[in-house]
Amino acid sequence: MAAKARTVYVCSNCGYESLKWMGRCPDCSQWNTLTQELRQPPAKASAATGRSSALPVVDPAEVIPITAIDETDEFRYRTHISEIDRVLGGGIVPGAAMLISGDPGIGKSTILMQIALPLSEQLKILYISGEESARQIKLRARRLGVDSPNLLLCCSTSLEQIVSTIDQNAPDMVIVDSIQTVGLASLSSSPGSVTQVRESAGRLIRMAKEQGFPLFLVGHVNKEGAIAGPKVLEHMVDTVLYFEGERNLPYRILRAVKNRFGATNEIGVFEMNREGLREVPNPSALLLSGRLPDVPGSCVACIMEGSRPVLVEIQALAAKSAYNVPRRTATGFDYSRMAMLLAMLEKRAGYSLGALDVYINVVGGLRLDDPAADLAVVAATISNLMNRQLGPDIAAFGEVGLTGEVRMTGHIQARVGEAIRLGFRRIICPKQAVAQLGSLPSDVELLGVRTVGDIRSLLG
Ligand SMILES: Nc1ncnc2c1ncn2[C@@H]1O[C@H](COP(=O)(O)OP(=O)(O)O)[C@@H](O)[C@H]1O
Ligand SMILES: [Mg+2]
Ligand SMILES: [Zn+2]
The missing domain is CATH 3.40.50.300 (P-loop containing nucleotide triphosphate hydrolases)
Structure with missing residues (x-):
């Protein structure tokens, strides 16, 4: 007996399939993406016996010793x-x-x-x-x-x-x-x-x-x-x-x-x-063009995009909220990572954010997923909270953990090199990075920080 086509509900965003309709896709969490589709049964095959029928005999595939494979570039x-x-x-x-x-x-x-x-x-x-x-x-x-x-x-x-x-x-x-x-x-x-x-x-x-x-x-x-x-x-x-x-x-x-x-x-x-x-x-120069270098709430981050270091400006704005539940908005930065960093600032560094709306913006339309952007996000936020600027020649990189510790990241030479190339002279970085970075131009200063609490003293 030929199996009948059956109705399935398929998420148009991620392809998740379900036998019943749901308002929200359990796989990708999008709303109203499940749409009805008719699914044709697979051709003949195993339907009759319920077991896989004997496979037809075909010629075997060629096998090659791994040593005989040419690995020169495709x-x-x-x-x-x-x-x-x-x-x-x-x-x-x-x-x-x-x-x-x-x-x-x-x-x-x-x-x-x-x-x-x-x-x-x-x-x-x-x-x-x-x-x-x-x-x-x-x-x-x-x-x-x-x-x-x-x-x-x-x-x-x-x-x-x-x-x-x-x-x-x-x-x-x-x-x-x-x-x-x-x-x-x-x-x-x-x-x-x-x-x-x-x-x-x-x-x-x-x-x-x-x-x-x-x-x-x-x-x-x-x-x-x-x-x-x-x-x-x-x-x-x-x-x-x-x-x-x-x-x-x-x-x-x-x-x-x-x-x-x-x-x-x-x-x-x-x-x-x-x-x-x-x-x-030269994307860094483009991304930084139009930046106002001496306003509170701005910090340049040295991030890696693939194998390439890129500098981007991160802006933070904290303003008194008109709502009971303050707003948190991140553009170009992961929302839950921002929430984590703000909670850490509240709990570990003693900043009071409970009544403030906070906005984080990565200028230029880049979406960051390098955790080394954390330190610049935190520095921009503190700068805006204190209403004191960081200084036009400061750039930052470093991952920030839940206890407020500033952690080491990879590619420190590349990040610092790009910052120097674009005229930055003071670089906020994890303390451990200072020892590992070899000789730098004499007018370049590395500001090694152990925790986010050290940032306050760097504000102008
Ligand atoms: N005559 C035009 N002059 C200048 N820019 C144009 C013109 N037509 C289209 N564009 C630009 O090209 C873009 C559309 O690019 P297209 O390659 O068609 O996009 P996609 O294929 O991703 O939908 C538009 O957003 C517009 O900015
Ligand atoms: Mg098109
Ligand atoms: Zn889905």
């Missing part, structure tokens, strides 16, 4: 846009499936068009769009200065059609913009649903591996509705790139959060203008 296509090549771990690996996700309008189509430009000199690139007409794409390409007979456009949302187009044109690289618009006619669920997105992506990824072409999939981040978010694909692809930034700021950050072919957390920094994205080789 071949990569280089875009010669160094910010992109670095994020990708040195370039694009043939057969790799790469997901680029980000908010609508952030510039995903733009960056892919710019990646295609240098590569189209040698490679045949197929750009499949389900969102825009060929004319719209041509207009963007013209604005970006992209023009190449090797860049082939195809507007389609049918996976069946896309597969035969790839087969017929045998491209060297494929871009699908976006995967949420693509669907199989044979599946009952609507395009954009978790089932459609997974199934379409799965088939395209298999084709990429078999035929050896690199595949870029665009995934829009969406906050509501039945369109599957890019998270449901993250385990299927080799590389996950986040394209981030604030819409009203020109900076864009490309970040590898997963990469089977390179280090993660490498970032590329770009500036968006009419001609497209321009590389920013």
Whole structure:
């Protein structure tokens, strides 16, 4: 007897499945993301006996002694846009499936068009769009200065059609913009649903591996509705790139959060203008431009983004609250980490924050996850609470623990080097770091601190 299709509820954010509807996804904690989908039973197979039927006999796979494997670097296509090549771990690996996700309008189509430009000199690139007409794409390409007979456009949302187009044109690289618009006619669920997105992506990824072409999939981040978010694909692809930034700021950050072919957390920094994205080789200078150096509540943090040190300004504002429960807001910094640091300041350092709203802001749209930013967050907060500035030439790094101790972090040479390069002369750091940092220019002073209590004496 053939099994009937059954109804499941699938989280459009993370792909969690449940047999009953729930208001909140237990996996990713998003509200109203579970949507109904029909699930086809798996083809014939084990349904009849309830046991796995005998496997068909096939030829065995080849085995190779590990000593016979050539470990020299894989071949990569280089875009010669160094910010992109670095994020990708040195370039694009043939057969790799790469997901680029980000908010609508952030510039995903733009960056892919710019990646295609240098590569189209040698490679045949197929750009499949389900969102825009060929004319719209041509207009963007013209604005970006992209023009190449090797860049082939195809507007389609049918996976069946896309597969035969790839087969017929045998491209060297494929871009699908976006995967949420693509669907199989044979599946009952609507395009954009978790089932459609997974199934379409799965088939395209298999084709990429078999035929050896690199595949870029665009995934829009969406906050509501039945369109599957890019998270449901993250385990299927080799590389996950986040394209981030604030819409009203020109900076864009490309970040590898997963990469089977390179280090993660490498970032590329770009500036968006009419001609497209321009590389920013010196992000610290950009992120610090426009900073008011001598106001209370500001501290520059030396953080690591992947292998690269970056300086960012952290601002703190503590103001009397009009509410019974004071507000806490963090932009670019982890909310619960901020709450922990504020509770620590209250309990261990004797600052009274109970009646104050506290805002923490990382200037420039960067989202920090380096714990070494803690010390700058704490220093900016204390500076604002005391209404005394830290001084324009001070930068800080160090992790802060629950007892208020300032802990050692990695990459101290790189952090200090970047701070010195950008003209900072006094660097607040963990006490242990002072001994480990070798000779520094004579006008540079390291202000080693053991606990957050030591910060007060450094205020101007
Ligand atoms: N004609 C234009 N001139 C200048 N900038 C434009 C123009 N059209 C679009 N843009 C910029 O490009 C951005 C859209 O980029 P796009 O690559 O289409 O985003 P995504 O693919 O992520 O949705 C817009 O937010 C806008 O800032
Ligand atoms: Mg787009
Ligand atoms: Zn979920």
